[in-house]
Amino acid sequence: MxxxxxxxxxxxxxxxxxxxxxxxxxxxxxxxxxxxxxxxVEIAPMEPDSAKWGINFPNQWSSLQRTAGNNVDTVFGGSSKFSWLERDPRQKILFAGYPFSIEYNDDRGHENALTDVRETKRLVLSREDETKTTHATCYSCKSSDNPSLWKELGMEGYDAMFFDDMTPRLNNAIGCANCHEEGTMRLIVTNPSLENALKAQGKDWTAYSRQEMRSLVCANCHVEYYFEGPEKLLVFPWGKGTRLDQIVEYYEEEGFKDWTYPGTGTPMLKAQHPDYETFTAGSTHYNAGVACADCHMPYVRDGAAKYSSHDIHSPLINPEASCGQCHTDVNYVTTRVAEIQQQVAATKLATEDALVDAINAIKAAAANPNVDAALLDQARALHRKAQFMWDFVSAENSMGFHNPEYTLKNLADATNLARQAQMLASQAANDPALLATGTYYLPAPTP
Known part of the structure; x- marks a missing residue:
């Protein structure tokens, strides 16, 4: 049995x-x-309305909506609309003659992208000036309507339109269609400028791993760029690579300038938010295989459901979720972040003082009728390069934490070039008084 x-x-x-x-x-x-x-529900190709995607993915959609009101600041950044010109008045001098000297506010969350770009004084002033007409290129990173419009108009047609003519066609802020393919939900490159920049380096994003894409999709927007030619075509200056020295070399060969500095005659460059370029330049976290989304969009739980939070903000707002996934001692991590950022912030201000000294010296030399023109041009070239190198750090969104060693090196090089520019201006005017140095503004109290 x-x-x-x-x-x-x-x-x-x-x-x-x-x-x-x-x-x-x-x-x-x-x-x-x-x-x-x-x-x-079935999602249409390049559907711009994230609420429709949200029917299938309610947790992701509800967390994305929180970016509309998440206005919490950290010591050196955050998501409120504070003024960098008030926090650091040196920047009024550094950007003199350019709209950033009129208004330079910190970015709010993704849900505010359309509202904020339409309200910024930089564009309002440009539209009020009859000699200038703002192009739709300024909308390139502000709306989930863009992927379908790029397909309809082509990037060239999109960028050639004027800002006010494009406005009625954009009704949705940054959302699902900027990063995801409908149906499969895979991460994709949607900005034609990013695709062009990758092709210029011989790279094919469709061969990237999912983890690599969790950083690359951020490069649809969080990068350095410029507007090329009278059509204001959006271009990423990656033709020689994405490191700062390679981007500087690219701009020198192109002969591009954003504006001419008043009183010095220097052809200047304005850096945009080069977060991706800074992070991928051999940073500790990048080399360890960490992606942007690991820290800025950490996995969280709603009951039994695990999902990537789309409430995108500084990891310092919720370090337990962002840092605690890998680090056991979160208090140590946040203390270390604070130390790095304080060091970078202090170094950045010292670089700004050197740049202001260089500007003052070049102005004085340019006003001297007996100036050595060749030496003065060399001083201008050094000022142009030094200020862009500083701005590559200043315009980046981590106060150095994305890549501390790289950031501090760039600031050190910028300071060195600024002092060389000041010295050459003094020699050009044969005036040792132009070697004077100063501290121009005490740093504003941190929030």
Missing amino acids: QKYSTLLLVGIIVVLAAVLAGTLVFMKNQPPQERAFQPL
Whole structure:
């Protein structure tokens, strides 16, 4: 009797194992759409309304909506609309003659992108000046309507339109369609300028791993760029690479300038938010395989559901979720971040003082009728390079933490070049008084 019971038990186990194996084989051989998450609604290609995606992904959508009101600041940044010109008045001098000297506010969350670009004084002043007409290029990183418009108009047609003519066609802030492919939900490059920049380096983003894409999609927007030619075509200056020295070399060959500094005649460059270039320049976290989304969009739970938070903000707002995924001592990590940022902030202010000294010296030399023009041009070239190198740090969104060693090196090089520019201006005017140094503004109290 016991023998038959044993055989029966073995038979049951064999049958169950066969059923399980068959089920697994069946599931594996199903088409991807049959195995994946089954959506409640079908999403149209490049659907700009994130609320429709939110029917299928309510947690991601509800967390994205929180970026509209998440105005919490950290010591050196955050998500409120504070003025960098008030916090650091040196920047009024550094950007003199350019709209950034009129208004330079910190960015708010993604849900505010359209509102903030339409309200900025930099564009309002440009539209009020009859000699200037703002192009739609300024909308390139502000709306989830863009992918479908790029397909309809082409990037050249989009950028050639004027800002006010494009305004009625953009009704959705940054959202799902900027980063995701409908149906598969895979991460994709949507900005044609990013695709062009990658191709210029011989790179194909479709061959990137999912982890690599969790940083690359941020490069749709969080990068250095410029507007090329009268059509204001959006271009990433990556033709020689993404490191600062390679970008400087690119701009020198192109002969590009954003504006001419008043009183010095220097052709200047304005850096944009080069977060991706800074992070990927051999930073500790990048080399360890960490992606932007790991820190800025950490996995969180809603009951049994685990999802990537789309409430994108500084990891310092919620370090337990952002840093605690990898680091056991979160207090140590946040203390270390504070030390790095304080060091970078102090070094950045010293660089600004050197730049202001250089500007003052070049202005005085340019006003001297007996100036050595060749030496003065050399001083201008050094000022142009030094200020862009400083701005590559200043315009970046981490106060150095994305890549501390790289950031401090760039500031040191910028300070050195600024002092060389000041020295050459003094020599050009044969005036040792132009070597005077100063501290121009005490740093504003931190919030």
